[in-house]
Amino acid sequence: MPATPTEKDPSELSPVKFSRLSKRGILLGLSLAQLIVLAVAIASFVIGMMIGGAWALYAATVWVPALAITFIPAGGRPIVEWAPLALVWVWRSVTGQRRYRARISRPRPAGTLALPGDAASLRQYTDPVTGAVMVHDPHHQMLTALIEIHHSSFVLLDPGEQERRVQAWGRVLATGCRSGRIARIQVLERTIPDSGTGLAQWWAEHGTDDGSWVADTYKQLIDRAGPAGERHESTLSLSLDMKAAARQIRAAGRGLKGAAEVLRQEMRTLTTALRAADLDVTEWATPARLAIMLRTAYDPAVTATLDRAGDLGQDLATAGPVAVEETWDRLRSDSAWHAVLWISEWPRSLVFPGFLSPLLLTSGIRRSFTLLCDPIRADLAARDVRKRKTEHISDRTQRQRIGQIEGAEQSAELTDVLQQEADLVSGHGILRFTGLIAISAPTSEELETAISAIEQAAVQASCETRRLVGQQAASFTAAALPLCRGL
Known part of the structure; x- marks a missing residue:
């Protein structure tokens, strides 16, 4: 019997829509940095006019550049927004933090990972019950485990089966919102040489x-x-928020032992949800498996050798890169050049769940696609939605008061906020999604060619990408390594 207009055909694939990236500032669309610099410009102009004479010319050397860096955009955002990133880049350059060389003669502290940058503080813990490796981040108080996922080709399924898989995957993500103890879920899909x-x-x-x-x-x-040839690997990493789970950790024995017990509970729940979604899961990754993934991320040329070498390269203490050098817009490691793209805008119109196919099925390019999902507790999400709703309404009132016309972008952002509020009332959870694409190539010229191909594939997927600059090392760690690292 055909479906009525009010009923949805279960064999029909439903389109989806993403919320827009909010570009609303504190006041009239201006960010805090813009407001501070604008205040300096106005103050210098007023003081120069009050004193008069040559002081008016001296003041112009202050308020004219201040207005310029406040309103003139560069790379998609005002110049003043680049100041913190540029200052950090200069500091890291002066202190020699953009270069890393493994010191073979000086062994690393026991239990740490041989990774460059701020990832050097990560520590490994082997769970005595499951044998899985758990990565402890002492600075952010997170404990992470990962599992490899095998699945059939989504694009080859019929629409009814695709719809059922999408609904099941939604229930998998919902498990991260309900407990309140999950800090982040990372889905990593990468291509590696076969x-x-x-x-x-x-x-x-x-x-x-x-x-x-x-x-x-x-x-x-x-x-x-x-x-x-090449093959695709998919992993899912689960990170426990040790601050949010402090009470459960104390009850389980405190320290990493107690945290591992709490994380094990979340791992069992997630495994059940994954199997209910018809995803084939293996055992949780061991130290040897994680060591292979870390090594091949920094040194893709060694992948085929490690596949044939048995136990070679399966020690986490030596799994990191030998040398890393970071520039403004790229990263160079042992046998490859890397660059990271950020998905700055998801599709603004209705798309079907397989919209990322042009990006994920691009062949001949070594790349890693990472989706970082940060669950938000229901009470915090409701508070944030109410705050953003109030700010949007206040901005609308202020614009009407000064006679400024409200644009379609502001109206669309308010509509997204109202939709999120309705979803919360209906019992759904909210996650913040961050999409990153790490691209690798043997030479710098091949890297640029690969980046152009990936950018074109992103356009076909209705996504906008932006090449991250000044933070390629941290971005590569977040995009190419299954460690639930954020930016």
Whole structure:
């Protein structure tokens, strides 16, 4: 029986819509930094006019540049917004923090990861119950575990099955909002060079090597095509907020032992939800598995060697890069150049759940796509929504008072806030999504070509991307490593 206009056909795929990135400032669309510099400009202009004479010219050297950096945009935002990033970049350059060299003769402290930058403080803890590795961030008080996920091709499923998978995935994400103890969920999908061991193993198990011309030709094809191919890996990382779970941690024995017990409970809940969503999950990652992922992220050329080398490279104490050098808009590590793009705007119109297919199915490019999901507690989310709603209404009143016309962008942002409020009232959770794409290539020229291809694929996916600058090292750690690192 056909569906009525008020009923939805269960075999029909529903489109989705993302909230816009809020660009509303504190007052009349201006941020705090803009308001401070604008106040300095107005004060210097008034003082110069009051004193008069040559002081008016002297004051112009202050308020004219101040107005310029307040309102003139550069790279999509006002010049004044670049000041904190530029100052941090200069400080890191002066103190030598943009270069990293592994010191072979000086062993690292026991239990730490051999990673550069602020990730050097991360510590490993092996859970005695599951054998999984848990990464402890002592500065942000987070404990992270990761699991590898296998799934069928979403784009090849029929619309009804796709809709069912989307609803099931929504329930997986909802588990992170309900407990209030999850700090972040990271979904990492990356392409890595295929060593050809899978094809060779299949031939050894199912092929007939009878010395014929067909068998010889098939073996030659496997030898040539196997290493030239690529495969996709998907992992999901779960991070426990040790501050929010402090009471449960104390009840479980305190310290990392108690935190591991609490995280284990969340891991069991998440595993059940993943299996209910028809996702094949393996055991939670061991130290050896994490070591391979870290090493191949910084040194892609060694991937095929590690696939064939057995236990080689599976020590977390030496899994980091040998050398890293960061520039303004890219990063260079052992055997590759890297650059990170930020998805600055998700699709503004209605799209179907497979809208990222042009981006994720781009072949011939070494890249990692990361989706960071930060759950927000229901009470904090309701408070934040009420605050933003009040601010939007106040800004609208202020614009009407001074005769400024409200644009469609402000109206759309208010509509998004009202929709989030309705979702909260209906019992849904709210997550903050951050999309990052780490692109790697053997040379700088090939990197630029790969970036252009990924940017074009993002356009086809109705997404806007922006190349991050001045923070490529931290961005690469967040985008390419399954450690639930944020920006």
